[in-house]
Each structure stands twice: as C-alpha cells, then as structure tokens.
Amino acid sequence: MNSPQGKRITFKRRKPNKYFERCLKNLLVDAQATKSKHEPIFRTALNSLSQYPLPLKSGADCAILKGFNKKICLYLDQSLKNSKCISTDNSLEVINIDDDDPSSASELVKKVTDKNQSDTSPNQKQRNIYKPAFRSGGYGILMGLLEHSKKNNGISLKKGELIEIAQKYCEESYTVSKSVRYSAWSNMGRLISKGLVKMVKHKYAEYSLTEDGTSLANKLWEENKDKPSINNMIFHKSPPQETRSQIITNPLPELIRIDNPIRTNEDKNNDTEGVPQLATSIITMEPNSFDIVLIIDKHETHGNANTPDPFRVYPDLKYEARSLKVGDFTWIARHKTNGTELVLPYVVERKRMDDLGSSIKDGRFHEQKFRLRKSGLHNVIYLIESYEKNKHVGLPLPSLLQALANTRIQDGFKVYSTDSLVKTNRFLAMMTKRLDEEYKGKFLQGSSCDPANGMLMTFEYFNKSSIKNKVLTVTEMFIKMLLQLKGMSVEKALAITNAYKTPKSLLTAYESCSQKEGEFLLANLKYGDLNRNVGPSVSLAVFHLFTF
Structure with a gap:
C-alpha cells in the first residue's frame, strides 16, 4: 500500500548507541579477564544501554540509565572526545526523509554507513590490540620466550622450562594459584587466542612466539627495560660466576x-x-x-x-x-x-x-x-x-x-x-x-x-x-638518646657521634663556644652517602637537650 501524499518516513538504527555499547563491551571484557569487582556494574550498564531505544549524544546523557555512575559517564565522554568517528555515530541516529524523493533515503543511509566504517575501523583495530601489564603473567611469558628465542632461534619451550625463565620477569607465581582458579600461567590462554604465542602439541605442549608476538615482546622490552620493579629494586643482575678467592658481597644496588x-x-x-x-x-x-x-x-x-x-x-x-x-x-x-x-x-x-x-x-x-x-x-x-x-x-x-x-x-x-x-x-x-x-x-x-x-x-x-638487653657502649647509648629527638635519623646520629663520641665530649665543645655558635655547632656535619648537612634545626634541638 502506497503512503499518502506528503507523509514522512522515519528510519531508525537498530542500535542507536552503537559506539557506547562497544566501549562498555571493552570494559566488560577487561574486567572479566582481570577478575575485577566492577564486572557486575559494567554488565548492568551494558544491558540497560542495549535496551534503551533512543540515541544518546554524550556520556552524561547515559546517567539516566541503570548501572551508569559518574566514572563510567566521564569515561564515555572522554572516549567520545578522543574518537573521530563519534560525531557521525551518535549525532545522526534518526533520519527523516520525504516520500517525494525515495532515492534520498538510500543515498543518505549509504553515506552515513560508509563514513562510519571508514572512521571506526582504524580506531576499533587500535582498541583491540592486547598489551599485557608490566610484570604481569602475560608480560613474563612474552619476555621469557623472547629471551629464549634470542639464544636458541626457532626452538620452542615446554611449560616447565618456560616458567623457569619467565618467573624472573613476573611478580606473581606461575605455579601457585593467586585465587581458586587463577595463577600467572592463566595468561597463556589469552596470548594464544591473540595470536602472540604458538602452541604445538607433541607428547608435551611446547610454546614459541609468533611473528606478532616477537614484535610486541620487543616493543615491551624497549618500553620497560629501565622501569623499576620490586625485584630489580631489591636485586641487581647477577654478576659473573665468582671464583673461590672471591667472597660473596652485598648484592643490592x-x-x-x-x-x-x-x-x-x-x-x-x-x-x-x-x-x-x-x-x-x-x-x-x-x-x-x-x-x-x-x-x-x-x-x-x-x-x-x-x-x-x-x-x-x-x-x-x-x-x-x-x-x-x-x-x-x-x-x-x-x-x-x-x-x-x-x-x-x-x-x-x-x-x-x-x-x-x-x-x-x-x-x-x-x-x-x-x-x-x-x-x-x-x-x-x-x-x-x-x-x-x-x-x-x-x-x-x-x-x-x-x-x-x-x-x-x-x-x-x-x-x-x-x-x-x-x-x-x-x-x-x-x-x-x-x-x-x-x-x-x-x-x-x-x-x-x-x-x-x-x-x-x-x-x-x-x-x-642482637639481643635487646645487651650491654651498650657509651657511644651506642648516646645514639639512642639522640634518636629520641624530632627530625633525627640514624644517619644523622652516627654523624654526630662520629665527631663527638660521648655526651661529655659534646658538652665540652659547647662550653668553649657562645650560645649562637653552640646552636649551629652540629649544623654543617655531613651524613649519608650524599654528604648532606645535619641541619640547623637538629643542631638546635641537640643544643637545647644538653644545655638547658
């Protein structure tokens, strides 16, 4: 049946807020992968958004829906601001055309669709790139395989061998579960699904880097090789093997x-x-x-x-x-x-x-x-x-x-x-x-x-x-007295007792100078590896302790 003359036809998208749904799906996937406590919030927000029939032009507009809190709305607004494809994806949800010119509908829809595809595909591809966090399980596996591939080109590793190499790049254990079903090794499934690691099954599974995995591993290494972590703060790289004549020394940096x-x-x-x-x-x-x-x-x-x-x-x-x-x-x-x-x-x-x-x-x-x-x-x-x-x-x-x-x-x-x-x-x-x-x-x-x-x-x-109640020397007791003062540290106390071994020697020095000289007597003493001054405030506090 033909439409009456002059009646307008309305075309609506099946998903009026396609971009926002895509953002929330990415958040939900990441929350599921990391076992985040925010996963139920993202799921509720995604369900309410998918059921809403009208277009929303900003993240703030989403606040009327269930599950959207302030942080999610701000995230959507920021994503909207940083993306080039959003102005078309969320501002032209309803297209009204006249029946007099039916060809205009198909042309306009085709124009919008083509622009959406051309704008969203690069950004979507960029968002789908997987990049494991520094010192995470996935990061350690990639670094371990990269180290092995540089030494043994083309040779794959069994699980036990890979864990032994990868453990030093990861803060968590690959063998002890972090939770009921999760350990650092659980990241291997994602690396395989993302095409970064190849698994070959013989009698035992063996693993090696793919071309994409090698590229990503090299990139992560360059980005993080100078980044501090708890391991390389406490341990330095092991020095060459000592001989019997070389005694073990302090391994800290x-x-x-x-x-x-x-x-x-x-x-x-x-x-x-x-x-x-x-x-x-x-x-x-x-x-x-x-x-x-x-x-x-x-x-x-x-x-x-x-x-x-x-x-x-x-x-x-x-x-x-x-x-x-x-x-x-x-x-x-x-x-x-x-x-x-x-x-x-x-x-x-x-x-x-x-x-x-x-x-x-x-x-x-x-x-x-x-x-x-x-x-x-x-x-x-x-x-x-x-x-x-x-x-x-x-x-x-x-x-x-x-x-x-x-x-x-x-x-x-x-x-x-x-x-x-x-x-x-x-x-x-x-x-x-x-x-x-x-x-x-x-x-x-x-x-x-x-x-x-x-x-x-x-x-x-x-x-x-190290017994607590052992007999202390005069100098050690002097240090304990000084440590009770505000602003005093062990390094400063050691610097003071190095110059004045006992309280008596310090009192003798105070007697031979004026009050103003006494107040600054200790200010210029050097302490620590950086040779900093003890300072006037500490010097004044010690002066008042022993002269008043």
Whole structure:
C-alpha cells in the first residue's frame, strides 16, 4: 500500500548507541579477564544501554540509565572526545526523509554507513590490540620466550622450562594459584587466542612466539627495560660466576645499600662485654651445597603450634619458625651435609599500620630502627601491611606516611607495602626464591664475628649479638638518646657521634663556644652517602637537650 501524499518516513538504527555499547563491551571484557569487582556494574550498564531505544549524544546523557555512575559517564565522554568517528555515530541516529524523493533515503543511509566504517575501523583495530601489564603473567611469558628465542632461534619451550625463565620477569607465581582458579600461567590462554604465542602439541605442549608476538615482546622490552620493579629494586643482575678467592658481597644496588656504621676500635672492644665469645673459625660453603631457608620469628605465629600455616600453599618453600632478637624475617644458607648456617644480609621488619602508629607513640619505632641498623645485616626492608582500610591506626595517616618516607630517605631502608597478609606471605615467598637464584651458584664464607670484607655471620652469633638487653657502649647509648629527638635519623646520629663520641665530649665543645655558635655547632656535619648537612634545626634541638 502506497503512503499518502506528503507523509514522512522515519528510519531508525537498530542500535542507536552503537559506539557506547562497544566501549562498555571493552570494559566488560577487561574486567572479566582481570577478575575485577566492577564486572557486575559494567554488565548492568551494558544491558540497560542495549535496551534503551533512543540515541544518546554524550556520556552524561547515559546517567539516566541503570548501572551508569559518574566514572563510567566521564569515561564515555572522554572516549567520545578522543574518537573521530563519534560525531557521525551518535549525532545522526534518526533520519527523516520525504516520500517525494525515495532515492534520498538510500543515498543518505549509504553515506552515513560508509563514513562510519571508514572512521571506526582504524580506531576499533587500535582498541583491540592486547598489551599485557608490566610484570604481569602475560608480560613474563612474552619476555621469557623472547629471551629464549634470542639464544636458541626457532626452538620452542615446554611449560616447565618456560616458567623457569619467565618467573624472573613476573611478580606473581606461575605455579601457585593467586585465587581458586587463577595463577600467572592463566595468561597463556589469552596470548594464544591473540595470536602472540604458538602452541604445538607433541607428547608435551611446547610454546614459541609468533611473528606478532616477537614484535610486541620487543616493543615491551624497549618500553620497560629501565622501569623499576620490586625485584630489580631489591636485586641487581647477577654478576659473573665468582671464583673461590672471591667472597660473596652485598648484592643490592647502591640505591638501597646501607653501609656499616662507623665504629672505633674502642667501641668494637666494648661490644664484646654484652656478647658471648664464640669460636671464630671460618665456615665455607661451596656453590650449590646449601639451601636458602626463610626464618620466621616465632612471635609472628603468636607462639601457637595450632595456628594455621600461611606458607603451606608454597610446597617448594623452605622455612622455619625461630626466636629472632631483631627483625621479623631473615634468611639463612644451610649446608646440606653438615647443617652449618650463615645469615644472608637481609632482614625484614613487618608492621601493620596500627602497630606502626603505636610504635611511634611509645618510642619503639626509633629504637627498632637503631637495632636493625646495628644488626650487621646491610639490607633492611620495612614491610608495611594495611590494616582495615587504615582506620583507627593511632595516628593520622599522613603522619604515618611521613614516618615511612623518612625511613626510606633518611635512614636508607627499603620500604615495601602490601594490602593483605596473603600478599605479605607471597612477597616473602618470592623473596626466598629470588635469594635462592641469587646465591645458589656462589661461594659463601663466614664466621662467628661481625661481618667484614663480605663475610657472613653464623645464625647463632647473629641472634646473640642482637639481643635487646645487651650491654651498650657509651657511644651506642648516646645514639639512642639522640634518636629520641624530632627530625633525627640514624644517619644523622652516627654523624654526630662520629665527631663527638660521648655526651661529655659534646658538652665540652659547647662550653668553649657562645650560645649562637653552640646552636649551629652540629649544623654543617655531613651524613649519608650524599654528604648532606645535619641541619640547623637538629643542631638546635641537640643544643637545647644538653644545655638547658
């Protein structure tokens, strides 16, 4: 039946908001892949948008629909702004034409369709490019295959071989599940579906990079080769294999290396008053003749044998619970045959945010830092764990963050934070694996004495020399007094006690100068590797402490 003369015909698109639906689908796919908690929100928003019959010209207009919050609307507006194809895709949803000129309908629709296809195809292709996150499971697999392909052109890898190479490029474990069904190895399915990795099935599956995978892996390597991560902040690249005459030295980069405090011969002699005299025979360990064992302070397990073992999910991890006099975690090298033990130069102090606040208020914070510094282990790591969204932690959160910043910058300690006990345990497990890779091929040497010339301490000597109530020298007590002052760090206290060994020597210096000279007496003393000044405020605080 012909239409009456003059009646208008309306053409409507089946999907009036095609571009916005495509944006939400991309968000939903990414949320599903990463197991994001936002997945239900994106799904609800996509369903409500697909059922809405009218065109929407901006992300703000979508706010009337169910599931659209402010962030999703802003995301759509930003995508709209950055895309060239949107003005056509969302501004011309309804086309009204006259029946007098029926040819104009097909021409106009064809024009819009052609422009949409020409504009959207490059952008759509660009959005579909998969790029794994730095140090993620997919990133590690690509880097591992790239490293292998450069050494062995055209040879594919089995799963176990690939995991061994890829693990050093990934912060998560390829063998231990992060959740019920997910581990870092789960990213392999996506890499294969994206055409970046080729799997060949023989008796065992083998994997190799495709041409696209090689191109992407090289691009990721160039982009991230200088990017810092927790692994290369704590470990440097392993040096060439040592000979027997070369003793193991500190494997940390200079960025977080902590040198031993300056000690006089008098101090070293006096230290023996509070430390039992142990045999000083040299202990040696050949490469691959020892195991790396994580030592956990038994107070971290609350001293209860019935407490669930948090490390049971790491079957290859060697660990023991013992009483530690300083720190909460450390690592030892234990000889496989005779059982002798040497302490590696790493110690971890774990603190929840509420414990950090209470330790600052009661003075334990500075005292613990002092004892960690004097422990003889060069590499001190503060492991900070969030506590119930960091509410009711005893002090304002900015104050705690400032204390951690001072610990990192002034004291030179490494600070690493986690948001749960599970991630804390995962960090310790990964540290143990990295230390095993770092030391297993090296020749170790140590004795029952303070570490010197790269030698390590025995565990027995380390624990007895770190006892909390041991007899302190005058200089050590002087340092503990100075650490109670605001703005004082271990480095500054060491610089002051290096110039003035005892409070008496400092008082004598104050007596020989005027008040103004005394207030600035310590201001120009140099401390730390950067040779910074102690500063006038600290100098004034010390002057007031000993003269008023």
